[in-house]
Amino acid sequence: xxxxxxxxxxxxxxxxxxxxxxxxxxxxxxxxxxxxxxxxxxxxxxxxxxxxxxxxxxxxxxxxxxxxxxxxxxxxxxxxxxxxxxxxxxxxxxxxxxxxxxxxxxxxxxxxxxxxxxxxxxxxxxxxxxxxxxxxxxxxxxxxxxxxxxxxxxxxx
Numbered sequence: 001x002x003x004x005x006x007x008x009x010x011x012x013x014x015x016x017x018x019x020x021x022x023x024x025x026x027x028x029x030x031x032x033x034x035x036x037x038x039x040x041x042x043x044x045x046x047x048x049x050x051x052x053x054x055x056x057x058x059x060x061x062x063x064x065x066x067x068x069x070x071x072x073x074x075x076x077x078x079x080x081x082x083x084x085x086x087x088x089x090x091x092x093x094x095x096x097x098x099x100x101x102x103x104x105x106x107x108x109x110x111x112x113x114x115x116x117x118x119x120x121x122x123x124x125x126x127x128x129x130x131x132x133x134x135x136x137x138x139x140x141x142x143x144x145x146x147x148x149x150x151x152x153x154x155x156x157x
Contacts, residue, residue: 021149022091022145022146022149022150022153023072025142025145025146026065026068026069026072026146028138028142029061029065029094029139029142029143029146030062030065030066030069032135032136032138032139032142033058033061033062033065033098033139034058034062035131035132035135036054036058036101036132036135036136036139037055037058037059037062039128039129039131039132039135040054040055040058040105040129040132041055042128043125043128043129043132044122044125050101050104050105050108051105051108053100053101053104054101054104054105054132054136057097057098057100057101058101060097061094061097061098061139061143064090064094065094068087068090084150084153084154085154087150087153087154088147088150088151088153088154091143091146091147091150092147092150092151094143094146094147095140095143095144095146095147098136098139098140098143099140099144101136102133102136102137102139102140105129105132105133105136106133106136106137108129109126109129109130109132109133112125112126112129113126
């Protein structure tokens, strides 16, 4: 007789989150996402630009990644197909959002770089935007790696 039990994934719980891959990427995702959030929030808006979208993505990904980490640590996330699916879906969405924000921020920064940067405040904002672009692409890479690894785990569950 066939069983109808769903296959189990290998999602960690408790402090084992800090020992497993791809959950080990959550801390760097929080660090680089938080840096993007701080840098974009500290710059001045000089032209019509997508910094609102970048801020939304930064705050959204930071808050939900932190909540996801808390769910892992307190043991709410159990080994089930549903949690593996949610893990894969969230990180794929975060990677997509992060990539869109990174491209928009890089475009605005490149346009700002073509403006006369004689003003010290404008030059400082330009430097902060460059740092935000770099950190944003690093966060995008981390979310993408996490999404790919979560997809592999989801497919094997």
